[in-house]
Amino acid sequence: MTTMASRLPEPYAQGSSANLADILERVLDKGIVIAGDIRINLLDIELLTVKLRLIVASVDKAKEMGIDWWEDDPALSSGARRKELARENSELRERLAQLESGSAQREPQRSQRSQKSPKSQKES
Amino acid sequence: MTGLRYVYAVCHPLGAPLQAELTGVAGDPPRLLTHHGLIAVVSHVPERDFAEQPLRAHLEDLDWLTETARAHQGVIDALTVVTTPLPLRLGTVFRDDSGVRVMMEAREDDFRHTLDRLEGRVEWGVKVYVESEPEETGEPAEKAASGRDYLRQRRRYVRAHEDLWQQAEEFASRLHAVLSSHAEDSRLHAPQNATLSGISGQNVLNAAYLVSRHESEEFVELVDRTKDDVPGLRVELTGPWAAYSFAGEETGEGDTT
Numbered sequence: 001m002t003t004m005a006s007r008l009p010e011p012y013a014q015g016s017s018a019n020l021a022d023i024l025e026r027v028l029d030k031g032i033v034i035a036g037d038i039r040i041n042l043l044d045i046e047l048l049t050v051k052l053r054l055i056v057a058s059v060d061k062a063k064e065m066g067i068d069w070w071e072d073d074p075a076l077s078s079g080a081r082r083k084e085l086a087r088e089n090s091e092l093r094e095r096l097a098q099l100e101s102g103s104a105q106r107e108p109q110r111s112q113r114s115q116k117s118p119k120s121q122k123e124s
Numbered sequence: 125m126t127g128l129r130y131v132y133a134v135c136h137p138l139g140a141p142l143q144a145e146l147t148g149v150a151g152d153p154p155r156l157l158t159h160h161g162l163i164a165v166v167s168h169v170p171e172r173d174f175a176e177q178p179l180r181a182h183l184e185d186l187d188w189l190t191e192t193a194r195a196h197q198g199v200i201d202a203l204t205v206v207t208t209p210l211p212l213r214l215g216t217v218f219r220d221d222s223g224v225r226v227m228m229e230a231r232e233d234d235f236r237h238t239l240d241r242l243e244g245r246v247e248w249g250v251k252v253y254v255e256s257e258p259e260e261t262g263e264p265a266e267k268a269a270s271g272r273d274y275l276r277q278r279r280r281y282v283r284a285h286e287d288l289w290q291q292a293e294e295f296a297s298r299l300h301a302v303l304s305s306h307a308e309d310s311r312l313h314a315p316q317n318a319t320l321s322g323i324s325g326q327n328v329l330n331a332a333y334l335v336s337r338h339e340s341e342e343f344v345e346l347v348d349r350t351k352d353d354v355p356g357l358r359v360e361l362t363g364p365w366a367a368y369s370f371a372g373e374e375t376g377e378g379d380t381t
Contacts, residue, residue, distance in 0.1 A: 038219075
């Protein structure tokens with residue numbers, strides 16, 4: 001049960017299960033404001049919350065489409081950033097493969113164009 | 125001088141020890157720094173993460189921010205069990221202990237004043253959500269036989285929708301009035317965005333109430349009793365929190381500055 005000294009009821013939705021918005025709302029927006037030796041302007045934190053809200057607003061659409069914005073937004077999650085890079089990588093590889101196979105078929109066109117391209121000098 | 129000093133809170137000397145295994149921001153156990161009979165609760169944090177530039181960058185990284193916010197809140201929570209802390213905003217960092225002491229000295233009167241005002245009180249968060257859209261009365265299923273039927277159905281749907289919102293608003297302001305009368309002070313916060321909270325339903329009331337510890341049980345029961353008053357609405361209670369929402373300003377009544 002709860003600690004006796006405080007005579008408080010059981011915590012409600014606290015600890016690890018507390019919703020992140022509840023926690024951020026308090027630790028970023030509320031509490032006593034003191035300018036420390038390390039100056040992060042208050043404006044920065046205000047901007048941050050605004051930014052979070054904007055990000056959050058803009059992904060409403062994504063959520064509708066069933067995308068878990070939290071995990072998958074590369075701007076927000078470093079894990080997602082890695083995944084995003086991997087995905088981009090494989091996409092690029094795929095496109096490269098397509099281009100290569102496509103260009104093999106369209107060889108004549110390509111050589112025509114490449115006459116004007118400075119890159120062709122390297123190739124020749 | 126190794127590391128910087130991250131300050132969580134200021135409070136009176138603790139009557140009971142903090143839980144032993146508690147770790148704070150950057151994995152450092154919170155330490156108590158006494159000055160003029162007040163205590164600052166601090167962690168030693170590395171410059172590579174908490175100097176100005178890296179801290180600024182970290183604040184934009186939601187993973188880091190989440191972890192740090194939870195660690196900060198974890199320490200405040202532990203303090204709330206044994207005392208009445210004045211929680212500082214996340215990211216209050218000083219070069220060394222003497223920087224913290226200088227700050228405490230400069231703000232000493234404020235701190236004592238606010239500590240007196242909040243002594244023995246905690247904050248409860250109450251939110252009301254509109255849980256669901258009204259049932260669509262089979263709108264898509266039963267095909268409208270005519271244009272007029274369609275309009276009639278549509279009107280019924282829109283009206284049900286408006287009713288629910290109006291009900292929600294009335295319920296929320298009624299609840300707020302009742303809870304305010306059982307609290308010493310209250311604050312209305314902006315409704316939370318469902319995406320950030322990850323909670324279903326539209327948040328229509330997001331309020332904080334300052335309640336003394338010995339009246340908290342009653343307050344919780346009061347909230348509990350309202351829970352099922354209106355179908356389609358959900359009441360959510362969080363807490364007890366340290367008095368975050370009431371630590372900043374002098375008083376809610378007569379905001380005349």
